[in-house]
Amino acid sequence: MERMNTEPPRPSVRERPLSPHLQVYRLPVTALLSISHRITGVLLGIGLIGLVLVLMSVVQGPSAYAPVHAFLSGIAGRSLLWIWIIALLFHLSHGIRHLVWDTGHGFSRDSLLYYALGEFAAALVLVLAVAIATLARS
Amino acid sequence: MKNYRTPLARARGLGSAREGLHDWWRQRVTAVALVPLGLWFAFSVALLPSASHAELVAWINVPWNTLLLLSFILIAFYHTMLGLQVVIEDYVHLDWLKLVGILGVKLVVSFLTLAAVYAILRIVFT
Numbered sequence: 001m002e003r004m005n006t007e008p009p010r011p012s013v014r015e016r017p018l019s020p021h022l023q024v025y026r027l028p029v030t031a032l033l034s035i036s037h038r039i040t041g042v043l044l045g046i047g048l049i050g051l052v053l054v055l056m057s058v059v060q061g062p063s064a065y066a067p068v069h070a071f072l073s074g075i076a077g078r079s080l081l082w083i084w085i086i087a088l089l090f091h092l093s094h095g096i097r098h099l100v101w102d103t104g105h106g107f108s109r110d111s112l113l114y115y116a117l118g119e120f121a122a123a124l125v126l127v128l129a130v131a132i133a134t135l136a137r138s
Numbered sequence: 139m140k141n142y143r144t145p146l147a148r149a150r151g152l153g154s155a156r157e158g159l160h161d162w163w164r165q166r167v168t169a170v171a172l173v174p175l176g177l178w179f180a181f182s183v184a185l186l187p188s189a190s191h192a193e194l195v196a197w198i199n200v201p202w203n204t205l206l207l208l209s210f211i212l213i214a215f216y217h218t219m220l221g222l223q224v225v226i227e228d229y230v231h232l233d234w235l236k237l238v239g240i241l242g243v244k245l246v247v248s249f250l251t252l253a254a255v256y257a258i259l260r261i262v263f264t
Contacts, residue, residue, distance in 0.1 A: 038225060045218040045247075051211075052250045054186070055257035058198075062191040073187040081187065085180050092176050095169050102166060126180070134184040 029116045037094045040087040047084040089126040093119045161220055168217040175210040198261050211254045219247040 027035075057068045071077045097119055100106045106115055182203075189197065197203055226239040 041218075041221045042225065044214075045222055048214060048218060049250060051183075052254045052257070055254055055261075058191065058194055059257045059260050065191045065194075069187075069189075069191065078187050081183070085184055088176055088180050092173060096173065099166065099169060126177070130180050130184050133181055138185055138188040 030112050033094055033116055033119065037091060037098075040091040043087045044084065044091060047080075047087075050080075050084075085130060086123075086127055089130070090119075090123040093123040093126070096122075161223070165217065165220045165224075168213050168220070171209075171213050172217055175206065175213060178206055179210050179214075195261055198258060204258065204262050208255065208258055211258070212251065215247050215251040215254070219243060222247070 054068055054072070057064045072081065097106065097115055100115075106112075182197075186194075198207065222243045223240050226236060226243065230236045230239055
């Protein structure tokens with residue numbers, strides 16, 4: 001304690017803002033959306049591997065497709081499929097915003113939250129539309 | 139040791155290769171194409187669990203479905219490849235690992251694209 005007091009005060013040092021410490025920093029909605037866009041993008045890529053596996057099993061005939069079909073129509077398969085569809089529609093909604101941004105519009109501070117809510121609403125509407133269409137057709 | 143090279147000669151070749159925009163632009167072009175294709179695919183793939191093998195084969199054989207499915211696969215895989223490359227470039231900072239990662243992504247995605255196209259064509263033409 002005493003040693004600290006003996007140090008001469010440095011006149012030009014003042015409290016500087018720290019860079020975001022990710023464990024205690026509350027991400028703004030825009031940052032959350034941005035990282036979600038990347039995460040859903042990677043998830044969608046992983047899902048495409050599943051699409052290839054399904055197509056290859058269809059080629060090999062009904063007996064090869066049977067276990068794949070059993071998995072897809074089970075709880076795990078349906079859950080994964082719907083997670084993938086929700087990720088796709090979210091990624092698509094946020095992707096459209098990126099395209100708008102690329103034109104140089106939509107950067108004003110006030111419109112950011114407005115855009116973010118619009119995106120969530122769009123993704124939700126699309127998910128509901130797909131769900132309703134699926135229920136109606138199956 | 140004296141360096142006889144002029145400052146300009148040393149700076150040459152160290153700047154941008156002027157090729158960075160290609161990938162960025164293609165990411166946008168594929169994104170635009172994937173808006174309608176992605177919507178179509180979302181509505182289609184949601185019915186997958188309830189389709190039998192015969193129904194699936196019949197669905198893929200409908201000409202517009204074949205065309206849209208091939209378009210979706212080619213463009214979605216290309217878009218994925220560009221996206222994963224950006225993610226690796228942003229988060230992997232070891233040079234050799236970055237190179238291996240990007241190379242791996244390109245090879246794996248190319249192989250998967252080929253597999254998907256092969257499967258669809260074989261379903262359609264048999």
